[in-house]
Amino acid sequence: MLFAVRMDVDLPRDLDPVVRQETVAREKAYSQDLQRSGEWRHIWRIVGQYSNVSIFDVASNERLHEILWGLPLFPYMTIEVTPLASHPSAI
Numbered sequence: 235m236l237f238a239v240r241m242d243v244d245l246p247r248d249l250d251p252v253v254r255q256e257t258v259a260r261e262k263a264y265s266q267d268l269q270r271s272g273e274w275r276h277i278w279r280i281v282g283q284y285s286n287v288s289i290f291d292v293a294s295n296e297r298l299h300e301i302l303w304g305l306p307l308f309p310y311m312t313i314e315v316t317p318l319a320s321h322p323s324a325i
């Protein structure tokens with residue numbers, strides 16, 4: 235099942251810089267593990283924003299929920315999920 239997911243990150247200005255650095259590093263490792271496994275197919279930066287658009291290929295809605303819930307930056311994100319279907323004009 236394919237999903238487009240938009241993640242908008244909003245880290246508090248007063249967040250401890252060490253916590254910030256560690257959380258961002260854990261987010262990168264978590265994301266790259268899922269990219270290697272094939273569940274996180276694409277991640278694109280939205281130009282000019284601390285946001286990304288990602289494509290996930292997962293077995294179920296529950297699996298996507300589990301992945302998103304486990305993001306180290308999850309407490310600081312607004313997430314929008316769009317389920318995708320094949321387009322009849324796709325070649």
Ligand SMILES: O=C(O)CC1=CCC(=O)O1
Binds near residue numbers: 241243262263285
């Ligand atoms: O920087 C972001 O867009 C948030 C993020 C998601 C996965 C990752 O490595 O960073």
